[in-house]
Amino acid sequence: MNTADAGDRAYRVTVAAMAMVVPLLLLLVSVEVVRAGWPALHRFGIAFFTRSAWDAVNGDFGAAPAVYGTIVSSILALVLATPLAVGSALFLSEFAPRWLQQPVAFLVDLLAAIPSVVYGLWGILVLIPWLRETVMPFLADTLKLGNTPLFSGPAYGNSMLAAGIILAIMILPYIAAVTREVLLAVPRSQREAALALGATRWEMIRDAVLPHARSGIIGGIILGLGRALGETMAVTMVIGNTHEISASLFSPGYTMASQIANEFSEATNDMHISALMAVGAGLFAITLVVNLLARWLVSRVAGERTA
Amino acid sequence: MTQSTAVVPGGRRVPRNVTRRRVVSAVMIVLTYLAAAAATLPLIFILANLLRQGVGSLHWHFFTSMPKPVGEEGGGMANAIAGTLMLITIASAIGLPIGIGAGLFLAEQRGTRVANVVRFLSDVLNGLPSIVVGIFAWQLLVRPFHHFSALAGGIALAVMMIPIVARTTEEMIRLVPVSLREAALALGYTRWRTSLSIVLRSALPGIVTGALVAVARIAGETAPLLFTAFGNQFWSTSPGQPIAALPLQIFSYAISPYDDWHAQAWAGALVLIALVLVISVSARFATRSRYGRGHD
Numbered sequence: 001m002n003t004a005d006a007g008d009r010a011y012r013v014t015v016a017a018m019a020m021v022v023p024l025l026l027l028l029v030s031v032e033v034v035r036a037g038w039p040a041l042h043r044f045g046i047a048f049f050t051r052s053a054w055d056a057v058n059g060d061f062g063a064a065p066a067v068y069g070t071i072v073s074s075i076l077a078l079v080l081a082t083p084l085a086v087g088s089a090l091f092l093s094e095f096a097p098r099w100l101q102q103p104v105a106f107l108v109d110l111l112a113a114i115p116s117v118v119y120g121l122w123g124i125l126v127l128i129p130w131l132r133e134t135v136m137p138f139l140a141d142t143l144k145l146g147n148t149p150l151f152s153g154p155a156y157g158n159s160m161l162a163a164g165i166i167l168a169i170m171i172l173p174y175i176a177a178v179t180r181e182v183l184l185a186v187p188r189s190q191r192e193a194a195l196a197l198g199a200t201r202w203e204m205i206r207d208a209v210l211p212h213a214r215s216g217i218i219g220g221i222i223l224g225l226g227r228a229l230g231e232t233m234a235v236t237m238v239i240g241n242t243h244e245i246s247a248s249l250f251s252p253g254y255t256m257a258s259q260i261a262n263e264f265s266e267a268t269n270d271m272h273i274s275a276l277m278a279v280g281a282g283l284f285a286i287t288l289v290v291n292l293l294a295r296w297l298v299s300r301v302a303g304e305r306t307a
Numbered sequence: 308m309t310q311s312t313a314v315v316p317g318g319r320r321v322p323r324n325v326t327r328r329r330v331v332s333a334v335m336i337v338l339t340y341l342a343a344a345a346a347t348l349p350l351i352f353i354l355a356n357l358l359r360q361g362v363g364s365l366h367w368h369f370f371t372s373m374p375k376p377v378g379e380e381g382g383g384m385a386n387a388i389a390g391t392l393m394l395i396t397i398a399s400a401i402g403l404p405i406g407i408g409a410g411l412f413l414a415e416q417r418g419t420r421v422a423n424v425v426r427f428l429s430d431v432l433n434g435l436p437s438i439v440v441g442i443f444a445w446q447l448l449v450r451p452f453h454h455f456s457a458l459a460g461g462i463a464l465a466v467m468m469i470p471i472v473a474r475t476t477e478e479m480i481r482l483v484p485v486s487l488r489e490a491a492l493a494l495g496y497t498r499w500r501t502s503l504s505i506v507l508r509s510a511l512p513g514i515v516t517g518a519l520v521a522v523a524r525i526a527g528e529t530a531p532l533l534f535t536a537f538g539n540q541f542w543s544t545s546p547g548q549p550i551a552a553l554p555l556q557i558f559s560y561a562i563s564p565y566d567d568w569h570a571q572a573w574a575g576a577l578v579l580i581a582l583v584l585v586i587s588v589s590a591r592f593a594t595r596s597r598y599g600r601g602h603d
Contacts, residue, residue: 011499015415018408019422022473025466029435029443031405036446087342093337103577106591107347113587114529117554118576121561122353125360125430125569169349176346203330223434230436232530233554237562257438261533284435291434295427307573 030284037278039271045181048275049282054243056268060117061275063282069160069253070283073235074228076164076249077171080262082221084168087167090205093183105180113174120237126284131165132157142285149247161249163258166234171224178220178298182213219297226290230283232257256283325374354580361577364570369578374540374556376564380458386542390457390551390556391526394536396463398525402468403518409469411502413597417481426465428476433470440466441531449535457543460536464528468521475517479510506530519590523583529554553579 019102034041040061043047051062092105136155140146194208195201210217240252241262260276260283267273274289336590368383375382387420416422445461449455483506491501507514529552532538538555539548553575 005502008498011502015408015412018405019412019416019425019473020421021405022409022425022469024433025469026428026432028447029432029439029466030441032446036442036450084342084346087339088346091339091343096338104347107350110513110584110587111350113352113523113583115526115529115554115579115583117529117557117561118353118357118580121557122356123570123574124357124561125573126352133567172349172418173344174397200328200332202335203328205335224433230438232436233436233558237558257436257530260438260442261530263534269550275447277442287434287436287439288431291431293436295430 003095005093005228023287032276033281033284037274037276037281040278041281044278048151048278052243052245054161054275056272057229059269059271061271061278063256063259063275065243065260065278066256066279068245068288069163069239070229070257072249072253073160073163073167073239073255076160076226077167077228078221078225079165080168081172081175081224085172085220085224086179086217089176089179092180094201094209099265100305102216108173108176111169112177116170116231118231119166119170119234123162123234123238125167128157128162131155133161133254136161140250144253148163150249153246153248153250155250156240156252157248158252160253162228162238162240162245163235163253163255164249166238167228167231170234171227172232174227175224177221178223179213179217182216182220182298183209186212204260208212215297215300219294219300221229222290222294222297226294229255230257230287232261256286318483324388324557331557335595340503348586350498357573357577357580360570361575364574365577369571373542374571376545377563377567383573384551384553384571384578386539387551387556387575388557388578389542389544390539391553393546393550394460394505394532394552395459395522395526396465396547397458398468399518399522401462402471403466405465406469406472406518406521406583407476407514408506409473410480411507411519413477414480414503426474429470432466433474434521435530436530437467438530441534445534446529455537455549456547457536460550460552461546463531463535465527466527467525467528471521471524472517475520476510476514479513479517480506482513493550514588519586523586523590525555526583526586529558585601 013235044051049063049067053062055061062102068206088108092101096104099107110268122202132155136157138150138154145151172183175179190208190212191204198203199207228278235255236258237254238259241258242252243252243254243259246253258278258280263272267276349391366381368381368385370383370388371381371385374500379596388443397505409429413426413429416533434498438443440463441489445460448459448462487509489601490500491505492498496505532555536555539551540560542551557572557575557579560568560575561568
């Protein structure tokens, strides 16, 4: 029996050790990323994220334009993706005929399987020419929005708008999947009670289903936000990569992730590299907070079902 | 206003006009139909473009030749395809055992405080931007050795696989009836043999699915490779050297100004997406046939 005990112990220890790799990795990632950016963080302090200088020759760096671009492109993506994601999830959970449910859910889910670099390729060669020749002139001239700060300036194509649209497509499947889950978690009786009281089908959704699923849906949206904040390749390929803050969505810009990806291979000195890594450390901190918030919100609703 | 609305429990005012309520309801329902249609459109557009542009530039020598300079006919991505397969192999060799082990732990220690914390942290790790994982691998595995390597790329990808594999393994083991485990223990099996040859074995198809999903996720990853595998214009399968990868090659061709290279990028993207879709669709059907519905 002794060998059996030894075997059991060896198994338990091995499996536990493998499980401990997960917290260890998370710890290592935080330590290494901060260590990589330390020279810049130490030199400029927390003000690094609010300064807008970016002078590789004189070693003067600040991440404000990248932080600004990250926030603007992600918010734009949420504004575009949320109605479509929630609408399509409502369609799938409430209205779709049975035979349509699986195929439509499958198509939306597949969006999540497309690699970022393929989105980027499509963005450069299809989306940007279309924006430049059709959408931007339409917004600026036909709708006469060209004088508003949001849509002013020349239409190059490479822009914050292009980044927001690509990001919206990329995060849509994540928001849709979580929303579908939490809608399915709303008890049937809730719907039946609303209908029995004489509500129309929309009133049932608005008054009985959505309030019940609300914090889960918000969790899904924040999860999508987490994806959008850290998305790299597709954004790098369409945003124009300019270290500037501009109010216009037609202007090129930077996000934190795209600045790192774009400048890493051509960074010339240690301080430049370190400044890029400090941007990475900031990105790590932001996405960590956003993800923790999202997990907490989703687990409050769907906890009994999925956790 | 008092004539046209009634106050229902909860304090919300509802218009008494039934026709108007029905119209509003119908309009909103139609809007959800439109949202669903609009949500599927991007996928259809992207796939249509990929097929139209990619098939034209895809010749047999795409799979067998090395990249050629602009203007020269008949270049391919043989080295990038080999490099991607190599990176997937390294990542799987490291990520799958650790992920499956962690999944076993999570399933068997279910409900304990440690398991809850590990599960939570695994979700956090899964949510980290891939570029952050790239920086981590660069600082730990590239910088000290002063050169990029396939091994560093594979490890970065493995870090991204572990949380996915761990969570799907846990879910799949949960589907194995407890009675099966109890029967094995009652027959005198030791705990470790019960776990490995009874429980893990019955959950195997599901775990294979999880592994495939994880491979599909990392096969197209680009950002971590910028800092680790780096890319290579030449043939290399040495783990200690920089290595080419399909996504890296697509990236550098896509941002170039040349039509020849754009055509190559479309062809590369078509091959990559075919690889990813075949893996993820087969993963989905593998589980569906066993458990009656897709799981992801």
